[in-house]
Amino acid sequence: MSTTADAINAVKARFDVKVDEYRGEHRVVVPRDSLTAVMTLLRDVCAYDLLLDVTCVDYLNYRGATDRFGLVYLLANSTTAARLNIRVMLNEPELTVDSVVGLWEGANWMEREVWDMFGINFAGHPDLRRILMPDEFTAHPLRKDYPLQGRGERHNFPSITRDQA
Amino acid sequence: MALAIPENVVVSKLDELANWCRKNSLWPMPFATACCGIELMATGASRHDLARFGAEAFRFSPRQCDVMIVAGRVVMKMLPVLQRIWQQMHEPKWCISMGACASTGGVFDTYCVVQGIDRFIPVDMYVPGCPPRPEQLIQAIIDLQDKIAAEGTLTGREFKTAERQQPKRALMELPILGQTPVFPSRPIRGGMARPDTNSQGVG
Numbered sequence: 001m002s003t004t005a006d007a008i009n010a011v012k013a014r015f016d017v018k019v020d021e022y023r024g025e026h027r028v029v030v031p032r033d034s035l036t037a038v039m040t041l042l043r044d045v046c047a048y049d050l051l052l053d054v055t056c057v058d059y060l061n062y063r064g065a066t067d068r069f070g071l072v073y074l075l076a077n078s079t080t081a082a083r084l085n086i087r088v089m090l091n092e093p094e095l096t097v098d099s100v101v102g103l104w105e106g107a108n109w110m111e112r113e114v115w116d117m118f119g120i121n122f123a124g125h126p127d128l129r130r131i132l133m134p135d136e137f138t139a140h141p142l143r144k145d146y147p148l149q150g151r152g153e154r155h156n157f158p159s160i161t162r163d164q165a
Numbered sequence: 166m167a168l169a170i171p172e173n174v175v176v177s178k179l180d181e182l183a184n185w186c187r188k189n190s191l192w193p194m195p196f197a198t199a200c201c202g203i204e205l206m207a208t209g210a211s212r213h214d215l216a217r218f219g220a221e222a223f224r225f226s227p228r229q230c231d232v233m234i235v236a237g238r239v240v241m242k243m244l245p246v247l248q249r250i251w252q253q254m255h256e257p258k259w260c261i262s263m264g265a266c267a268s269t270g271g272v273f274d275t276y277c278v279v280q281g282i283d284r285f286i287p288v289d290m291y292v293p294g295c296p297p298r299p300e301q302l303i304q305a306i307i308d309l310q311d312k313i314a315a316e317g318t319l320t321g322r323e324f325k326t327a328e329r330q331q332p333k334r335a336l337m338e339l340p341i342l343g344q345t346p347v348f349p350s351r352p353i354r355g356g357m358a359r360p361d362t363n364s365q366g367v368g
């Protein structure tokens with residue numbers, strides 16, 4: 001099995017997925033519960049052995065959108081350079097998906113970043129801590145309902161005067 | 166009454182002697198966090214040659230430095246580091262805020278970028294520009310030398326004046342939303358080297 005079409009057919013045959021195509025790029029929308037199974041199939045059978053990126057899109061107030069978050073996995077086949085875009089749609093309050101760290105070690109920090117920026121919870125992640133923001137930060141700043149200028153966190157420090165130094 | 170002064174002896178004040186020594190051997194602490202740091206490096210390199218002003222000895226240990234040059238934007242995760250390094254420097258010490266980002270946050274008005282380091286540490290000189298040219302930074306160092314020569318004392322009494330202890334203008338004029346102001350509003354007096362009060366212009 002080598003082509004993207006073959007891989008998509010294999011996934012379609014076993015899972016309830018939605019596939020669309022835009023300018024030769026294929027996007028497969030996978031239900032939340034079958035993510036691990038789909039990823040295992042793609043990695044082990046269809047040779048999509050490289051996880052390029054894990055990221056997320058917040059569709060709040062997006063024209064025509066029905067789901068709040070779109071979790072994005074970019075896969076590549078390292079021999080044929082074929083690419084595949086896997087997406088999992090999430091809605092509050094069920095913002096938990098299974099971690100893929102068991103399949104790709106490299107997903108560790110990418111999932112931490114998605115947790116930090118969007119507050120998506122990855123079940124089974126070995127070390128789900130914030131990666132960019134300080135540990136005591138409470139918000140998830142890339143969500144669209146978080147104000148661009150923050151909620152005053154950037155001013156929340158003591159001011160040092162001359163005689164304190 | 167004639168006082169017999171031998172040849173090659175100059176009479177001065179101890180304060181002046183200390184100022185003369187200090188201002189001509191400023192050791193910068195390069196706190197270069199972003200693109201302004203490149204101009205800072207250019208200032209120290211051969212073309213602009215900061216050594217002409219006695220400030221070429223960049224040291225990465227705060228214990229050895231006199232003047233901290235904050236070159237670049239400071240994010241909220243970096244600010245505690247900045248404050249700690251500032252506190253680790255020995256008196257007498259000065260701070261130059263280089264560029265729009267260090268002075269005001271610049272174009273980065275976002276949740277994580279500190280809107281001006283002078284809210285949190287004392288600043289002596291502001292250098293406008295994005296990035297400032299090396300000439301502007303050199304001008305700031307020359308102005309800082311003038312400032313040291315004009316007001317410095319051997320024991321550092323000038324750092325203890327009421328004006329120096331005054332909270333920064335940004336904190337007084339822009340209280341943080343939803344919080345009661347830490348400092349009561351007070352009129353601003355001269356004495357601090359703000360860009361608008363510094364008639365020499367820093368660049």
Ligand code: SF4
Pocket residue numbers: 199200201202236237238263264265266267271294295296297
């Ligand atoms: S002032 Fe301009 S050059 Fe300097 S750090 Fe900010 S963006 Fe970069």
